[in-house]
Amino acid sequence: MVPLQSQPVEPPAAIVEPQRRASVIETVRVVAWSFIGIRRRADHDRDAVHLHPLGVIGVGIGMAAIFVLTLVAIVRTIAG
Numbered sequence: 590m591v592p593l594q595s596q597p598v599e600p601p602a603a604i605v606e607p608q609r610r611a612s613v614i615e616t617v618r619v620v621a622w623s624f625i626g627i628r629r630r631a632d633h634d635r636d637a638v639h640l641h642p643l644g645v646i647g648v649g650i651g652m653a654a655i656f657v658l659t660l661v662a663i664v665r666t667i668a669g
Contacts, residue, residue, distance in 0.1 A: 610641060624656075
């Protein structure tokens with residue numbers, strides 16, 4: 590008896606969407622909105638597909654550092 594060989598079934602081309610990575614500007618925009626705390630659920634779901642976790646972490650740490658350094662500069666200017 591000859592074993593049946595199954596061929597992989599690919600979905601139609603119309604269903605498959607190419608994976609597009611978010612640009613740095615888009616990642617900065619998403620992280621900035623999360624800093625403010627205002628975000629629509631639909632936007633979050635759409636962006637979550639395209640964002641790379643390490644990119645979000647890197648941009649978040651960078652923006653947090655800029656925020657802290659800005660606060661330190663303001664305090665030194667006022668106090669000093």
